[in-house]
Amino acid sequence: MSEELDDCIIVGAGPAGLTAAIYLARYYLKIRMFDCGTSRASWIPTSHNHAGFPHGISGNELLDRMREQAAEYGAQREPKRVTDLTKPDECFTVTCGDETYRARTILLATGVVNNRPEGIEDQLHDEALSRGLIRYCPVCDGYEVTDKKVAVIGTSDHGTAEAQFVRTYTKDLTLVSPQGDHDLSEACSKALDAAGIKRVAGPCGDFAIEGDTIAFDTAEGRMAFDSMYPALGSVIRSGLAKSCGAKVSEDGCVEVDDHLETSVPGLFAAGDVVVGLDQISHAMGQAGVAATTIRNHLAEKTPLRR
Secondary structure, rough: OOOEEEEEEOOOOHHHHHHHHHHHHOOOEEEEOOOOOHHHHOOOOOOOOOOOOOOEEOOOHHHHHHHHHHOOOOOOEEEEOOOOOEEEOEEEEEEEEOOOEEEEEEEEEOOEEEOOOOOOOHHHHHHHHHHEEEEEHEEEHHHHHOOOOOEEEOOHHHHHHHHHHOOOOOOOOEEEEEOOOOOOOHHHHHHHHHHOOOEEOOEEEEEEEEEEEEEEEEEOOEEEEEEEOOOOOOEEEEEEHHOOOOOOOOOOOOOOOOOOOOOOOOOEOOOOOOOOOOOOOHHHHHHHHHHHHHHHHHHHHHOOOO
């Protein structure tokens, strides 16, 4: 066990975790940030939604800039995966494999993991992402598929809602069921018909990049698209919050108050693990609020400049 006691340990080093690190380091707090290297922001080929970058910025470049900024003020980032989190006393114990660390407060910025269509190999998936052939956030990049041929992989209410959103940008849109026939309510069917969104049954399979398109098999034969959006939900990384006794919602999001503190005093959360909006700006804003609250809570107990 590390004998050091950190003021705050940040779990996760995407936009939320790095924003918190920048704030907390500039508050002269002793912090440590664990980064398992799986931030979804690294998937973004180019974002034109992030304020301050009129010509766009890649997710990796944004993360690199934020890491550099955090390091400038002494934030310590360690490439480790946190495997357990407990609060045996007034402080927290963070476990990384066979190592443990102690902290007065914790900020969880663990995010979510998007569910991929079955059968896509990692190398193909990563290349398709880098080329904009697979996209996960129409709020972020729906503008980029304006008037292109697009598929939404999904069905039911969630698939319908995503298809309706993407329909804002293109008329050439097909909702493809990931497995077998579509599972659509009468209301969903009417909404899709009204929007002119085509439907194709699954299953989807044999994904490949063909020229400048993403192609795959369906019940109606092989189809190719300029881009596709998997609308298959996500897995919320709230396991550490649960193991520490924090309350989570029915869908697994960590419940927090207006200042991003969970039901466990001293345990905070920010970003998509709180609410899956998939928005960098929202995650960064939450992290700033959480970090400032952490600073103020700690200031009530001990002087901050030692």
